[in-house]
Amino acid sequence: MSNQEIPKVYEPKNVEDSIYKKWEESGFFNPDNLPGHRPKAFSIAMPPPNATGVLHIGHAEFITIQDLVIRYQRMLGKKTLWLPGTDHAAIATQTKVEKLIKAKDGKSRHDLGREEFLKRVKTFVVESQNTIRNQIRKMGSSCDWSRERYTLDSGLTKAVNEAFVRMHKDGLIYRGNRIVNWCPRCQSTLADDEVEYREQKAPFYYFKYGPVVIGTARPETKFGDKVIIVHPDDKRYKDLVGQELPVEWILGPITAKVIADPVAEMDLGSGAMTITPGHSFVDFELAQKYHLPIEKIINEKGELTQVAGSFAGLDVATARHKVFELLKSKGLVDHVDENYVHNLSVCYRCDTPVEPLVSEQWFIAVNKPIKKFGGKSLKERALAVVKDSQVEIVPERFKKVYYHWLENLRDWCISRQIWFGHRIPVYYRKRENPKSSAKGGSASGGKTQNSKLDKSLTEDEVYVGSTPPAGEGWQQDPDTLDTWFSSGLWTFSTLGWPEKTKDLKTFHPTSLMETGYDILFFWVARMIIMSTYLMDQVPFQQVYLHGLVRDEQGRKMSKSLDNIIDPLEVIKKFGADAVRLSLLIGVTPGNDLNLAESKIAGARNFINKLWNISRYILMTTKKPELIETRPKPKTLADQWILDELTVLQSTVTTHLDAYQFSMAGEAIYEFSWSKFADWYLEIAKIEGGKDDILLYVLQNLLKLWHPFTPFVTERIWAMIDPNGKPKALLMVESWPQVSRQVSSRETKVVKDFNLVQQVVSTIRNLRAESNIAPGKLLTAIIVAGPKVKIIKDQSEVIKSLARLGELEVLVKGKKPAGSLSALAAGLEIYLPVSDMIDIGKEVSRLNLEVKRVKDFIIHLENKLQNQKFLERAPKNIIANEQKKLEENKENLGKIQQQLKSLK
RNA sequence: GGGUUUGUAGCUCAGUUGGUUAGAGCGUCUCGUUUACACCGAGAAGGUCAGAGGUUCGACUCCUCUCAAACCCACCA
Numbered sequence: 001m002s003n004q005e006i007p008k009v010y011e012p013k014n015v016e017d018s019i020y021k022k023w024e025e026s027g028f029f030n031p032d033n034l035p036g037h038r039p040k041a042f043s044i045a046m047p048p049p050n051a052t053g054v055l056h057i058g059h060a061e062f063i064t065i066q067d068l069v070i071r072y073q074r075m076l077g078k079k080t081l082w083l084p085g086t087d088h089a090a091i092a093t094q095t096k097v098e099k100l101i102k103a104k105d106g107k108s109r110h111d112l113g114r115e116e117f118l119k120r121v122k123t124f125v126v127e128s129q130n131t132i133r134n135q136i137r138k139m140g141s142s143c144d145w146s147r148e149r150y151t152l153d154s155g156l157t158k159a160v161n162e163a164f165v166r167m168h169k170d171g172l173i174y175r176g177n178r179i180v181n182w183c184p185r186c187q188s189t190l191a192d193d194e195v196e197y198r199e200q201k202a203p204f205y206y207f208k209y210g211p212v213v214i215g216t217a218r219p220e221t222k223f224g225d226k227v228i229i230v231h232p233d234d235k236r237y238k239d240l241v242g243q244e245l246p247v248e249w250i251l252g253p254i255t256a257k258v259i260a261d262p263v264a265e266m267d268l269g270s271g272a273m274t275i276t277p278g279h280s281f282v283d284f285e286l287a288q289k290y291h292l293p294i295e296k297i298i299n300e301k302g303e304l305t306q307v308a309g310s311f312a313g314l315d316v317a318t319a320r321h322k323v324f325e326l327l328k329s330k331g332l333v334d335h336v337d338e339n340y341v342h343n344l345s346v347c348y349r350c351d352t353p354v355e356p357l358v359s360e361q362w363f364i365a366v367n368k369p370i371k372k373f374g375g376k377s378l379k380e381r382a383l384a385v386v387k388d389s390q391v392e393i394v395p396e397r398f399k400k401v402y403y404h405w406l407e408n409l410r411d412w413c414i415s416r417q418i419w420f421g422h423r424i425p426v427y428y429r430k431r432e433n434p435k436s437s438a439k440g441g442s443a444s445g446g447k448t449q450n451s452k453l454d455k456s457l458t459e460d461e462v463y464v465g466s467t468p469p470a471g472e473g474w475q476q477d478p479d480t481l482d483t484w485f486s487s488g489l490w491t492f493s494t495l496g497w498p499e500k501t502k503d504l505k506t507f508h509p510t511s512l513m514e515t516g517y518d519i520l521f522f523w524v525a526r527m528i529i530m531s532t533y534l535m536d537q538v539p540f541q542q543v544y545l546h547g548l549v550r551d552e553q554g555r556k557m558s559k560s561l562d563n564i565i566d567p568l569e570v571i572k573k574f575g576a577d578a579v580r581l582s583l584l585i586g587v588t589p590g591n592d593l594n595l596a597e598s599k600i601a602g603a604r605n606f607i608n609k610l611w612n613i614s615r616y617i618l619m620t621t622k623k624p625e626l627i628e629t630r631p632k633p634k635t636l637a638d639q640w641i642l643d644e645l646t647v648l649q650s651t652v653t654t655h656l657d658a659y660q661f662s663m664a665g666e667a668i669y670e671f672s673w674s675k676f677a678d679w680y681l682e683i684a685k686i687e688g689g690k691d692d693i694l695l696y697v698l699q700n701l702l703k704l705w706h707p708f709t710p711f712v713t714e715r716i717w718a719m720i721d722p723n724g725k726p727k728a729l730l731m732v733e734s735w736p737q738v739s740r741q742v743s744s745r746e747t748k749v750v751k752d753f754n755l756v757q758q759v760v761s762t763i764r765n766l767r768a769e770s771n772i773a774p775g776k777l778l779t780a781i782i783v784a785g786p787k788v789k790i791i792k793d794q795s796e797v798i799k800s801l802a803r804l805g806e807l808e809v810l811v812k813g814k815k816p817a818g819s820l821s822a823l824a825a826g827l828e829i830y831l832p833v834s835d836m837i838d839i840g841k842e843v844s845r846l847n848l849e850v851k852r853v854k855d856f857i858i859h860l861e862n863k864l865q866n867q868k869f870l871e872r873a874p875k876n877i878i879a880n881e882q883k884k885l886e887e888n889k890e891n892l893g894k895i896q897q898q899l900k901s902l903k
Numbered sequence: 904g905g906g907u908u909u910g911u912a913g914c915u916c917a918g919u920u921g922g923u924u925a926g927a928g929c930g931u932c933u934c935g936u937u938u939a940c941a942c943c944g945a946g947a948a949g950g951u952c953a954g955a956g957g958u959u960c961g962a963c964u965c966c967u968c969u970c971a972a973a974c975c976c977a978c979c980a
Contacts, residue, residue, distance in 0.1 A: 202979075269980080340979090586928075608943095678944085765945090868960040884924090
């Protein structure tokens with residue numbers, strides 16, 4: 001390989017696409033094609049990005065981490081599968097397409113009709129999937145495209161239907177009237193995560209309600225309040241508990257029952273409260289506990305119902321005012337707090353205030369005892385698998401968050417009144433002959449028979465099944481499923497479930513789930529629920545949660561702040577490897593990462609450094625060939641670099657196994673730049689004849705770097721002559737194995753070499769401090785005591801690196817007059833340059849040194865005079881401190897001598 | 904209201920079972936002989952590890968409290 005063929009600067013954009021093509025064409029992304037015998041499998045299901053458009057830097061983050069892990073495991077010899085895909089993201093996508101159509105044609109989805117609308121959505125999704133695939137490739141992802149899935153493809157739809165039918169049959173999915181988040185504008189239920197909170201100030205009203213005063217921000221819901229709750233320990237109301245009291249209320253006199261329950265806080269307001277079971281989650285549960293009637297005061301359109309008497313038909317805001325006025329005229333207003341601040345829940349799509357209301361929807365029963373779980377519920381099972389570490393969570397602190405969320409989980413509402421998504425596999429028809437139907441279908445209890453969901457459907461007959469039932473007149477439920485229902489199946493539906501496939505057997509449970517902590521509940525927890533029930537397996541053995549990518553100042557990236565880092569743009573500018581590296585170094589699990597372009601530029605600089613290290617080696621070695629066995633070292637530097645490499649391999653492997661990517665990366669970075677490039681390469685120029693070691697170290701470095709920066713390492717690898725072996729991709733090379741522990745001989749080598757480094761650095765420092773021209777060759781005298789042999793052996797290296805013309809190494813010192821002096825690891829170093837010395841400056845420099853050493857000696861002496869320290873500290877610590885003390889005392893003496901010789 | 908996290912050099916962050924004279928990258932300053940690399944090299948400056956107590960022979964590391972910042976959950980009683 002000649003000089004001309006290797007450019008001085010690595011240009012990622014010229015080579016990345018073609019390297020990716022090579023990888024893809026090799027077929028090695030697919031575990032079935034991997035070379036060698038691979039008994040162990042390792043799999044990751046890629047969190048499917050929403051098929052709504054482009055990927056952001058957060059996606060780049062997870063792609064980088066997952067690809068790193070997959071490449072590492074592949075090199076370790078595992079059968080590795082990283083399965084990519086996209087999510088249909090029901091509500092998010094539907095909203096986006098609705099907006100697009102509105103902007104383009106001015107039409108609503110109802111103008112287009114269900115069929116035409118879904119056609120438009122499909123077109124949009126196909127387009128954005130292509131964009132996403134391209135972006136994932138640009139990052140260098142070694143995922144198996146042949147197994148790519150989409151949450152709405154036919155296979156997954158089959159899985160979704162199967163899951164629904166099975167859970168329904170087992171009584172875990174039911175249709176019922178329960179309280180849900182309802183968006184009156186979208187006309188749909190909303191998942192908890194689709195509800196956002198906005199702080200707002202609103203009047204808070206206090207009303208006289210019989211003997212108590214109650215507070216509310218929502219007078220318009222109070223028509224149905226017929227129960228007073230007080231705390232059981234509240235002495236004020238002790239006598240009232242259990243009584244039925246006459247109360248004058250909005251529409252006239254009513255009777256209110258008094259119940260004691262600890263939910264009522266004595267200190268809050270009057271300590272008594274009334275409840276509105278139809279429009280509050282908490283009240284709904286209380287009503288269930290005490291079997292209280294649940295009245296619907298507000299309907300799906302956000303208007304008051306017949307229950308409100310003359311107020312019926314009014315919208316919420318108007319009614320609030322009118323109810324207040326009425327109560328005021330009745331003299332029932334106690335007072336109004338105008339400065340009440342609370343969080344209003346609004347729809348994340350349209351900002352409309354969300355109305356909690358009771359509606360007939362499909363639910364998953366999370367609290368129902370399940371036979372095969374020994375009477376445990378879905379929720380309890382999901383808690384248990386984390387508690388007994390069948391699923392490990394990294395970092396561990398998120399376990400607590402997970403427990404807390406699950407413990408408070410309510411039945412999961414899975415039906416949505418939108419068009420885009422998996423249609424609920426339930427069919428209804430009016431019963432013609434009551435006696436002859438119902439076979440074949442699994443009618444689901446009394447409640448379903450009384451549905452009021454859609455008046456146009458007469459649901460005497462209900463059929464639940466993956467395919468439409470035979471016969472005339474069946475109509476499918478118009479609703480679709482919550483998008484998390486299908487994503488909950490992701491780890492196994494993508495592997496072919498419900499079929500019993502080979503992939504399922506090989507790759508499930510998956511090895512690792514790597515995702516952001518922000519979707520721990522919505523996704524991770526739901527996958528665990530679904531998998532433990534349907535598969536009788538955990539979905540994954542480990543969960544690694546990464547943080548959010550923020551801007552340099554820790555702010556979220558957003559259009560309005562104009563601080564968005566677009567992955568494609570920075571890849572174009574700095575290369576994919578640099579982007580990857582900047583997303584890995586200095587990042588710890590579960591913590592947010594502040595990213596600035598300067599950090600990516602820094603990573604780019606390193607990659608160029610690695611390129612040039614390789615360039616130099618490939619240019620200067622006679623035959624840049626593959627060196628597979630550890631070459632024999634000839635000099636101290638050779639021993640040192642090989643030993644350091646051994647240490648590095650073991651360190652990196654340990655860190656990667658513990659998911660400490662940053663520490664692993666930093667270790668290789670430090671080795672590459674500060675050891676290999678800064679010292680060994682320079683020494684190789686002096687000593688010469690090191691082709692085999694240079695190549696050997698380089699090749700191992702490329703392997704260690706490959707999971708981090710796959711493109712540049714693969715590129716360099718391609719320039720190495722395979723030495724008779726068939727040309728292989730670095731991607732499937734085996735990971736450098738550490739076969740043995742680092743020996744004490746190796747430790748000694750490292751120490752000796754460090755001594756040489758210190759001598760060189762000290763001389764360089766003396767030169768710089770005294771402004772001695774770098775080109776000027778100096779003479780140096782080193783008083784080395786017992787180290788005289790090492791220094792003598794290394795004198796050529798020292799002379800060259802420290803720019804010395806002559807070097808005299810002595811056992812015992814003569815102190816030449818008029819010389820610069822310093823200590824390096826206890827060795828005395830003298831530069832006789834009397835003509836250039838500024839004596840005053842030297843004296844003050846050495847005086848500073850004396851003070852520093854003296855202070856340290858005092859510190860050590862105090863420590864060693866402390867009886868308790870001597871009694872209780874471990875022996876090796878004490879010995880170490882003692883040694884330090886001796887060394888420093890010795891050094892002090894030497895510096896004082898040097899000072900004396902100056903004067 | 905409940906909970907979690909963070910607070911270490913000008914900036915962004917490492918520091919995994921308590922024992923270093925506390926580290927890196929970027930930035931800053933000084934100087935560039937040596938053709939792998941100026942996306943570079945050599946050298947330097949810069950920190951009472953938020954604050955106060957406590958445990959310990961010993962605390963950046965463990966405990967308590969205070970202050971500051973971020974986030975999550977609950978909350979329209």
